[in-house]
Amino acid sequence: MISDTEIELMKESYSLIYKVENMLRLNIRLEMESFYGLNWYNVAPRQERLPSYKRSFQRLYFHELIPFLVVYPCFRKFASEDIIFSLRQLIPLRNKIAHNVCLNTTEYNLLCKNYKNIKLALDNLNLL
Numbered sequence: 001m002i003s004d005t006e007i008e009l010m011k012e013s014y015s016l017i018y019k020v021e022n023m024l025r026l027n028i029r030l031e032m033e034s035f036y037g038l039n040w041y042n043v044a045p046r047q048e049r050l051p052s053y054k055r056s057f058q059r060l061y062f063h064e065l066i067p068f069l070v071v072y073p074c075f076r077k078f079a080s081e082d083i084i085f086s087l088r089q090l091i092p093l094r095n096k097i098a099h100n101v102c103l104n105t106t107e108y109n110l111l112c113k114n115y116k117n118i119k120l121a122l123d124n125l126n127l128l
Helices: 004-036 040-047 062-071 081-098 105-125
Strands: none
Touching: 004 040, 004 062, 004 081, 004 105, 062 081, 081 105
16 A cells, blocks of 8 residues: 555655756746757757657657757856756656656655756856
């Protein structure tokens, strides 16, 4: 039987990972539009001599968003090693949440800590 405590923990976990992924996606889009223009999804890879994307931006998975922060120069002011590390730590947690596997207390605490760090960094971008 699933306890009410587990249900609440997973509801909160889903909420946090949803916020991180969607805040990240939105901030990437806004920063890339500002730096490369409205057609950034086609322009940026060519300008930076990177392969073009095979799927639309909205269809990219969470783990596919993180390299944007590493390879594009417009994110250097935001994408510290700590933020990249925090985002990468969320990948296995996000996968557990997406597949309805209950997080343990240590994983939940890691999610909360990284959520706060990432949200603070994204808020400091002042794009919204």
